[in-house]
Amino acid sequence: MSADIIDGKAFAAALRARIAGQVETFIAAAGRPPGLAVVLVGEDPASAVYVRSKHKAVREAGMEGFEYRFPADVPEAELLALVDRLNADVNVDGILVQLPLPAHIDERIVTTRIDPDKDVDGFHPVNAGRLATGLHGFVPCTPLGCLMLLRDRLGDLSGLDAVVIGRSNIVGKPMAQLLIKESCTVTVAHSRTRDLSSVVRRADIVVAAVGRPEMIRGEWIKPGATVIDVGINRTAAGLVGDVDFAGAASVAAAITPVPGGVGPMTIAVLLRNTLVSAHRRAQVPFDKDAL
Numbered sequence: 417m418s419a420d421i422i423d424g425k426a427f428a429a430a431l432r433a434r435i436a437g438q439v440e441t442f443i444a445a446a447g448r449p450p451g452l453a454v455v456l457v458g459e460d461p462a463s464a465v466y467v468r469s470k471h472k473a474v475r476e477a478g479m480e481g482f483e484y485r486f487p488a489d490v491p492e493a494e495l496l497a498l499v500d501r502l503n504a505d506v507n508v509d510g511i512l513v514q515l516p517l518p519a520h521i522d523e524r525i526v527t528t529r530i531d532p533d534k535d536v537d538g539f540h541p542v543n544a545g546r547l548a549t550g551l552h553g554f555v556p557c558t559p560l561g562c563l564m565l566l567r568d569r570l571g572d573l574s575g576l577d578a579v580v581i582g583r584s585n586i587v588g589k590p591m592a593q594l595l596i597k598e599s600c601t602v603t604v605a606h607s608r609t610r611d612l613s614s615v616v617r618r619a620d621i622v623v624a625a626v627g628r629p630e631m632i633r634g635e636w637i638k639p640g641a642t643v644i645d646v647g648i649n650r651t652a653a654g655l656v657g658d659v660d661f662a663g664a665a666s667v668a669a670a671i672t673p674v675p676g677g678v679g680p681m682t683i684a685v686l687l688r689n690t691l692v693s694a695h696r697r698a699q700v701p702f703d704k705d706a707l
């Protein structure tokens with residue numbers, strides 16, 4: 417293995433410590449902590465773990481967490497009524513409904529009901545539009561976390577060839593938008609892409625978000641590329657990413673591991689977005705780029 421390992425866990429821990437410092441300053445100015453409401457529906461074990469981690473992170477950052485749990489068969493209308501109450505609650509700066517939701521609930525309806533200015537997940541179409549058109553808004557946590565790791569590693573990304581494999585609304589599309597904003601030449605590949613190996617081989621930056629264990633082979637990677645693996649796949653062999661880690665690490669300049677790469681950034685960026693929201697809502701000035 418020759419690639420440097422990009423330590424997302426350490427990066428996220430340092431970001432969380434800086435956020436905690438800024439939370440103290442916010443409380444002194446606003447007289448209240450930033451508040452994040454987290455809603456969990458059903459018993460999905462992975463979602464329950466992520467929600468627990470979010471609450472722990474919120475507490476450790478000095479923020480206030482509001483927790484709501486519903487059984488898997490909750491009517492959609494009940495969930496929407498809670499979202500309406502949270503939209504109106506002055507102590508709530510951020511609202512997050514943990515995904516995936518049970519099949520009888522339409523994720524798009526729930527996501528679109530959240531006030532875009534409290535949508536710290538950045539999933540609301542208004543925030544997707546803001547990102548696409550260069551307006552201030554919330555950017556989904558996982559792709560913003562990937563961008564932070566890339567900037568930390570590479571500095572200026574302008575002119576680099578980037579391939580994003582995966583076109584989901586939550587990761588692939590916003591990731592592509594962020595890289596366009598950084599002046600990368602961006603290709604979005606997906607399950608219908610022809611000759612994926614050749615597309616990947618051209619890229620200085622590879623972001624894999626397909627949800628298929630080890631699909632991106634090491635021999636596809638351009639020597640010296642930077643590889644960001646968003647995949648979290650539970651297999652008989654344990655947790656693996658979307659990239660063949662050993663193969664890619666033998667040719668790439670740098671690669672994120674799974675676990676310990678992109679995953680921890682998701683929660684750190686959620687805290688960051690909540691802190692930004694709190695400042696905007698309380699009209700307390702804040703330089704989010706200094707975080």
Ligand SMILES: Nc1nc2c(c(=O)[nH]1)N[C@@H](CN(C=O)c1ccc(C(=O)N[C@@H](CCC(=O)O)C(=O)O)cc1)CN2
Binds near residue numbers: 516655677681
């Ligand atoms: N409303 C949302 N739902 C979901 C999101 C989201 O951003 N908002 N993202 C994912 C789940 N997720 C946070 O919610 C998340 C995923 C992974 C990690 C993480 O730290 N992963 C670890 C591995 C942990 C494990 O063993 O599973 C790692 O990669 O090191 C944190 C948060 C879907 N839903």
